[in-house]
C-alpha cells in the first residue's frame with residue numbers, strides 16, 4: 001500500500017470579530033466558520049508515525065485566531081488568502097493550504113427607521129462562502145452563496161419532457177418552484193496575496209451582483225425548468241464579473257404536491273383550484289451545472 005493523498009488540519013473553527021469605529025461609535029461584526037487543511041511533505045506522519053512534520057491542528061486553530069486579529073477578516077477571500085499564505089511562508093514543507101470560510105449573516109437592525117449602531121439579526125441561514133487553495137504557484141479562489149432559500153408561487157412550468165412507460169408526472173404550466181441556492185463563481189488564478197489585495201473590492205461587488213442576479217432571475221424568469229433558469233443566472237454572473245472564469249449552481253427542486261380533497265364533499269383543490277399543498281421533505285430533484293466562458 002502507498003499513501004496516495006493526504007491533507008489535515010482543523011475544521012469548524014468559529015471566529016467572531018468586531019470592528020469599532022471610534023468616530024461614529026458604530027460597531028460592525030463578522031462571524032465565520034473556518035476549515036484549514038494542509039498538504040505537503042507530511043507522508044511520514046501517516047506512514048512512519050513521524051510527528052516531526054506535523055503542525056498540530058491545535059496550532060492551526062490558534063493561527064486562525066491570530067490572523068483574524070492581525071488582519072482584516074473581510075472580504076473573506078482576502079482573509080482566506082492571507083491565512084493560507086501564512087502556512088507556506090512559515091513551514092517550508094507545506095505545499096498547499098486549503099481554506100474554507102463560511103460567513104454567517106448578522107444584518108444590522110433598523111430600529112424606528114434608524115440603523116442600530118451595535119445590534120444585528122440572523123436573517124436566514126444563508127451564508128457567504130469562500131474556498132481558497134494557496135500554493136507556491138498561486139491562489140485559486142471560489143466564492144459562493146449557500147442556503148439562500150427561495151420560493152415562487154407561480155411563474156414556473158415543466159412540460160415537454162420524456163413521456164414513456166416510466167412516466168407518471170403530469171405536465172404543468174403553473175407550479176410552485178422552491179430551492180436552496182448553492183451558487184459559486186471561480187476566479188482566474190491570482191499570482192499571490194498582493195494580487196488578491198489589489199482591487200479587493202471586486203469580491204464584495206461580485207457577491208452583491210451574484211446574489212441580485214440570482215434573486216431577480218429566479219423571480220422574473222418564466223421558468224421552463226430549473227435547468228434553463230439556472231443557466232440564465234450563470235450567463236449573467238459571467239457577464240457581470242469579468243475576472244471569473246466559470247460559475248456553477250447546485251439547486252434542489254423542493255417539491256410541493258397538490259392535495260386532492262375531492263373525496264371530501266367534492267372539495268376542488270387540484271389544477272387551477274389548487275391552494276393547499278403538501279411541501280415535501282424528500283425526495284427532491286437536484287439540478288447541477290457549471291458554465292464557463294466560451
Ligand SMILES: O=c1[nH]c(=O)c2nn[nH]c2[nH]1
Nearest residue numbers: 158224225226227253285
Ligand atoms: O425543473 C425541473 N427539471 C427536471 O429535470 C424535473 N424532473 N421532474 N421535475 C422537474 N423539474
